[in-house]
Amino acid sequence: MVNLFRSFFKSSLALPLMALFVLLMFNAFFVDDFFKIEVMENGNLYGRPVDILYRASSLIILSLGMTFVIATGGIDISVGAVVAISSATCCVLLGGDISGIPAHPFFVAILCSLGVGILAGIWNGTLVAKFKIQAMVATLILMTAGRGIAQLMTDGQIITVYYKPFAYIGGNIPGVMLPTAMLIAIVMVALVIFIDRKTSIGLMIQSVGINATAARYAGIKVTAVLFAVYIFSGFCAGCAGLIEGSLIRAADANNAGLNMEMDAILAVTLGGTLMVGGRYYIGGTIIGAITIQTLTTTMYAVGVSSDRLPAVKAIVILMIIVIQSEKFKQMYQDFKAKRLNHDAHKEAENA
């Protein structure tokens, strides 16, 4: 048991999990009925934990893609804008007909939204892998242009979709207990875990992130690996775009996925993956994303108004990141060593 405890604390997941745990404890004390989950009349699950996972779904999906990108030493700051494009694509294809009759079949709209995400990934991948443009700069282009593209698609209007099944993605499919977004997130997580375990893509990604030159000398096609991670990130943004669009049943080019890229990057770093690339932690990323959402939900629950939320969020995240930093760990170790020394001295004196 003690060993289990020790190996838990040494594992990479320990700190992210503890951060989440502290947040949940806070909730348990200060928010009434925080852990209460009930089944609603229509058969859906309801409760704060479900709500958190549900709201965190699109962030989890985005962060999965972001994890691989960051592991190669890159970054993709265009995902928020791609969410906007993807949700606009779906809404435009379904059309704003008030009768609820879609202009194009639903599956066509879904495939096109995902396709647009992949297209965005190909664009980023080409710039980063082929033209060797710094990832931050390369993805900045789509970050700024993306919302413009979404605006063009929607003609600057907020298109509201009345087609009922569209709402199922962001809500519940009738008769299913869990929100669809959560199911999609679960499928994506499973997919990523499968890729991680059953292929060696993970090894290639980490090799490129740690030492791209040596990776090339070992025969790894660095360009192909970089290309792949940006495409996957684009695909994830496409997925998240569907969910975000469906949540409000409309294409809002200005606000859909706004600042989500920052939350995704934060989720990845909270999860323990370093921005310089290399080792990545899928589990950590997921916990990171959930932590961010828990924080938001907690703040609302204790009555922090939405305009003050970012400030509070920033403080909490600052604390988590400082505690996780190598320097802090080092300081803690030194402190512990000093105390041990001190105790030993005292004992010697007493004896």
Add this chain to the structure above:
Amino acid sequence: MSDCEDYILQMRHIDMFFPAVKALKDVSFNLKKGEIISLMGENGAGKSTLVKVLTGVYHKTNGEIIFDGNKIEPTTPLASQKMGISTVYQEVNLCANLSVAENIYIGREPRNSIGGIDWPTMQKNASKLLFDSLGIDIDVTKELNFYPVAMQQMIAIARAIDTKCKILILDEPTSSLSDAETQRLFKIMRSLKEQGISIIFISHFLEQIYTICDRITILRDGSYIGEYEIENLPKIELISKMMGKEVKDGEIESDVEKSKPRANNYIETSHVTVPGKVKDLTLDIKEGEVVGFAGLLGSGRSEIAETLFGTMLKSSGDIYVEGVKVSIKSPMDMMKHKVAFCPEDRKVQGIIGDLSVRENIILALQAKMGMFSHISRARQNKLADYYIDLLRIKVSDREQLIKNLSGGNQQKVIIARWLATQPSLLILDEPTRGIDVGTKTEIENLAVTLAKEKGMSVVFISGEMGEMVRTCSRVMVIRDHVKVTELNDDEISTAHIMQAIAGDYHGKSV
């Protein structure tokens, strides 16, 4: 001390410490007025460090510098430039998108009456300077990158000598120049010399040094070896001094049983050229043969290896594997033809530091199999354990991070990585650099054993002649990117290899 008057520069007893490393140990350097001197030594001998101490990039720990009769303490490159010490680096460090005139006068532009830049004067001066000092007549209003690299180099020199320079340091100026351009540079150097400017010329090209220089100062491992008049120092002695090995005539080192090459060639090249790296290379390597590439650092020996592996792509010529012509676009193409390559720079090109020993071992095999044919964890463990055992790699366990191993063990892991791909041609580029003697011998023996028992072709590249003498059945000598000669069996000795590098050995039998 009438001698003293002739010297424009004397550096005496210079010590220079980097954290934990002594980069220069009691080095002296003397430069006369109006002479061209070469600073020689292998990479890491301290040439650049000494130059950087002189130009104020680094600060010496001990010693004194006397320049033009006064004791000086160079603090910054700008300060030493103002005193009259100018440097032209290997890579042209001008601004490619500014005009030639701007590049020459950047930071000291002529001003007009209201304090703005006086463009007409600046352009006139620039044209005049280039024509008067170097005999170059070009449009100075054009952007710098309009002109070829050779011209850019000339412009850099013009800029250097216009700042009232007394000492001009040329750091590998000819590495990107053609023969004709080099001749032109030499002409300019001679005319500068006549104007009383002293030149420190650093180059890897022996021929050029013997053409242009008056004297040579040799450094080795940060220590001062000596100062020589060029006519009193045959090339062979220069090389032996640079490497720190005495050359005894006729010495042939004792043989450990070498591998006997088999009849058929595994790989052949015909007239392969990589611009600026490899010139017209024709070679063949037999199955079961250990071939050495000998040459000074920068001679092109590693570049040949990289060309065979596909990390460097040829512009012309053909490569054949087992008699079949192959096309190479990436290392993977050569890996499929069972070529393996342990690169020279272990830290940068070899290890993936934050991955475990296991992951580092299976990496090339996994890359070769493709990312979707995942090697199961059980098989990875088996492979890793097999090679850890076979090569006696010292690790706490196979999950230890490779960056925490010693250099020798890291090297063994990289060799294991390539043995796991079951190669037919194994290229080892400086496999024993910076590792302990015991491991060195192990790696040498491994190279021979692989060739003998598995019929593997092995290319062994090393700066240590002795190593090649012990392991190779044939040694190809590379000089200035050209394969100049081959030594076989009994011919292979430290003395012969060094003579061949210097161009004094033309084979036992004519």
